């Protein structure tokens with residue numbers, strides 16, 4: 308770790324604290340995540356979800372894990388550095404994002420998700436804090452809860468931040484899949500339009516109430532399995548007719564509303580896959596048509612292709628973020644005089660793993676597309692959500708029709724349920740509060756610091772409560 312010079316803390320999560328640092332020799336700016344828990348052998352480290360999943364990911368919209376270092380039983384992840392997270396970015400915004408800004412960012416995230424799901428993983432904790440931004444690029448980060456699609460149920464442990472948690476997870480289904488990421492994306496998309504969360508539940512019961520309030524209580528038609536699931540734990544959904552999303556998100560176009568509605572479907576099987584979402588008409592402007600193939604007077608922009616927005620007139624503002632605007636990364640000496648930095652000096656043996664060897668993604672033929680919807684820029688093979696073998700799940704494909712539900716399940720998942728009735732019944736529904744706190748993290752044993760940097764020793768705090776001004780959702 309002595310190769311890195313630590314500059315400042317940029318984040319603190321459930322599992323670790325993240326620092327901006329600079330590689331002393333190359334001057335490269337990196338993010339170092341120091342895990343709270345101690346790790347006593349490599350095997351344990353290599354079995355971590357974050358390591359196992361990220362080692363396999365190589366995509367322009369997934370944050371790169373550059374190195375894993377274990378030193379004195381402390382585990383460090385070295386990531387590429389990103390300027391800020393999406394939550395910070397939204398918080399600093401004084402006016403709404405334009406639809407094209409939202410489209411561009413979501414398009415990138417859906418590409419990452421399509422890739423990740425195709426690689427056999429789903430994230431399970433998508434939220435604005437885990438989407439990192441640098442200039443026009445957005446990347447998915449924090450694979451601490453990522454799960455292999457093929458892994459054996461039941462999935463019982465803590466999953467995802469409440470506001471973005473899918474209904475099947477709230478109802479403690481023991482089998483679920485990548486559709487939970489799609490639910491979270493629906494909630495995040497809506498939040499990008501409104502700059503406040505769509506379902507800001509104060510506890511799990513309130514979360515379900517808020518969802519019912521917005522999308523209407525589930526019916527036999529919309530989520531028969533969910534009703535069975537609720538029945539089996541003796542939970543009764545509150546009865547709400549729902550509100551048309553266009554009333555709650557007045558600035559969103561019909562296409563945007565159509566996509567958000569599809570993503571926020573009660574039934575996981577009715578949510579589009581990420582690959583399917585990329586083909587939604589909402590993303591039509593993201594597809595580049597070579598000039599030679601354009602009809603003469605379409606008026607389509609001649610903006611050259613870049614990663615991200617293609618042909619869109621607006622750009623995300625290059626705002627400085629409260630956390631760590633990118634410093635001059637020419638050389639470490641540029642940052643060497645600050646008192647608030649330290650070197651990870653240790654006398655111990657350093658063990659490290661270079662993860663580059665696992666990264667095999669090669670972007671290819673990204674802009675040579677001719678068919679707007681049949682051929683996304685990055686087109687992973689469409690992959691169905693997992694289902695226990697005995698159910699033989701089928702995910703239908705087809706074109707989008709915004710007047711219809713986009714996907715019609717042919718086989719419903721069998722949801723095995725833990726006993727949640729009491730838990731849900733005992734929870735208070737509190738919708739009056741204006742400030743919503745981050746749900747408490749699961750208890751973890753903190754690791755110890757092994758290097759000489761007194762200011763690093765302070766207890767890791769839970770990030771400040773989110774102070775969104777909430778609009779009434781009902």
Ligand SMILES: Nc1ncnc2c1ncn2[C@@H]1O[C@H](COP(=O)(O)OP(=O)(O)OP(=O)(O)O)[C@@H](O)[C@H]1O
Pocket residue numbers: 317318319320321322323324325338340370386387388389390391392436437439448449450451748
């Ligand atoms: N590569 C990076 N570049 C810049 N900042 C980062 C990077 N990775 C993480 N961060 C910052 O640190 C915060 C916490 O990181 P991360 O989500 O990985 O930690 P965690 O302990 O797994 O959190 P969680 O409680 O969400 O599980 C992020 O929200 C982000 O603001």
